[in-house]
Amino acid sequence: MEYRQHNQPGCGGCLLIAALLLLVTGGAPALMNFLGFLFFSGLFGFFLLIAAFYGFSYYIRRRVSTYESTQTETHRQFVYLLVHILVKIAEMDGHFTKAELATMTNFFQYNLHYDTDQMYWVKQLIKDARNSDEDMNSLLTEFKQKFAYEGRLILLELVYQIIYLKKPVVEEELRQARNIAAFLEISSYDLRNIEAKYMYGRQESTTTSAQYEEQYYAVLGLEPGADFVMIKKAYRKLSMQYHPDKVAHLGDEFKGVAEEKMKEINAAYDYFKKKFNGT
Numbered sequence: 001m002e003y004r005q006h007n008q009p010g011c012g013g014c015l016l017i018a019a020l021l022l023l024v025t026g027g028a029p030a031l032m033n034f035l036g037f038l039f040f041s042g043l044f045g046f047f048l049l050i051a052a053f054y055g056f057s058y059y060i061r062r063r064v065s066t067y068e069s070t071q072t073e074t075h076r077q078f079v080y081l082l083v084h085i086l087v088k089i090a091e092m093d094g095h096f097t098k099a100e101l102a103t104m105t106n107f108f109q110y111n112l113h114y115d116t117d118q119m120y121w122v123k124q125l126i127k128d129a130r131n132s133d134e135d136m137n138s139l140l141t142e143f144k145q146k147f148a149y150e151g152r153l154i155l156l157e158l159v160y161q162i163i164y165l166k167k168p169v170v171e172e173e174l175r176q177a178r179n180i181a182a183f184l185e186i187s188s189y190d191l192r193n194i195e196a197k198y199m200y201g202r203q204e205s206t207t208t209s210a211q212y213e214e215q216y217y218a219v220l221g222l223e224p225g226a227d228f229v230m231i232k233k234a235y236r237k238l239s240m241q242y243h244p245d246k247v248a249h250l251g252d253e254f255k256g257v258a259e260e261k262m263k264e265i266n267a268a269y270d271y272f273k274k275k276f277n278g279t
Contacts, residue, residue: 064124067117075251080125081143082155086162087129088136089176096130107162112253140183150246152184154254157194157261164198193221193238197264213275216268228276235269 058165068076083104090100107116108122159180161172181191196218200211217224220234240246243266244258 010072060120060124063117065119067121071251072249075248077146078155078250078254079122080150081146082158083122083125083140084129084132084134084139085136085143085155085180086159087126088139089163089173091130091161092172092176101126103165105164107165111161111165114253119214136180137183140180144184147250148184150241151250152186152248153190153194153241154179154247154257156184156186156191157257160194160198190241192218196221212271216271219264219268220272228272231269231272231276235265238265 014131056162086104087096090096104126105123109119111200114122144152147155156177159177163169163177166173178191181194196215200215200218214224217226220226220231220238222230222234226234239262242258242261244255244262246254247258
């Protein structure tokens with residue numbers, strides 16, 4: 001399904017137009033009589049709330065449309081599919097709760113550092129996704145057709161990020177993430193590499209050196225005990241796959257995801273380089 005840009009809203013000043021018509025046709029007395037009728041009949045506040053609601057809705061739609069017009073088609077399509085896939089994962093149990101909505105919006109705001117206009121856009125995309133009848137397979141098929149392997153890795157990385165924002169982690173969502181990896185033809189090696197960061201969690205002050213090492217092996221997609229030749233080979237492969245320039249066309253926020261991934265890969269490689277070579 002092709003991405004459809006949200007059009008600029010129409011008739012944002014309908015109430016103003018109505019007021020001007022009254023002013024032109026009946027003059028100031030007609031306008032004042034109308035406003036007086038609303039006020040004294042108790043309807044003034046009601047109409048004021050309606051006007052405020054439509055005014056704010058107009059403002060949001062205009063901001064969304066303006067932001068979209070500044071983005072590339074590739075970026076719009078990537079975020080569109082990402083949001084729709086995340087919503088489908090959240091709806092697996094037949095519900096889309098306020099907590100899941102908060103998790104998703106917080107993810108874009110704090111993990112991807114979206115500003116106000118971007119958040120207006122994402123919230124509109126979430127609304128569109130909840131009203132869409134597209135199934136997961138059609139979304140993944142479109143994603144697979146439009147984006148190269150590196151883009152698929154970034155998608156899967158983001159899927160795991162948002163799944164692990166929930167405490168406790170929902171096992172069914174983890175299974176769905178692995179199904180997505182299989183559908184997108186992500187290798188088992190790369191899947192292990194992505195899962196490692198989240199399976200081991202953040203390192204704490206009580207983490208032992210053996211646990212550090214096990215985590216570093218997993219970050220490189222390797223089993224504990226791999227020699228330095230295998231480590232070096234894995235590092236070179238991952239450095240090519242997650243090079244930020246390869247996903248720069250997806251948008252700055254996703255280039256940033258690749259940069260963070262490279263920091264993890266470099267940290268793991270530096271650890272083993274010092275261990276095996278003493279440098």
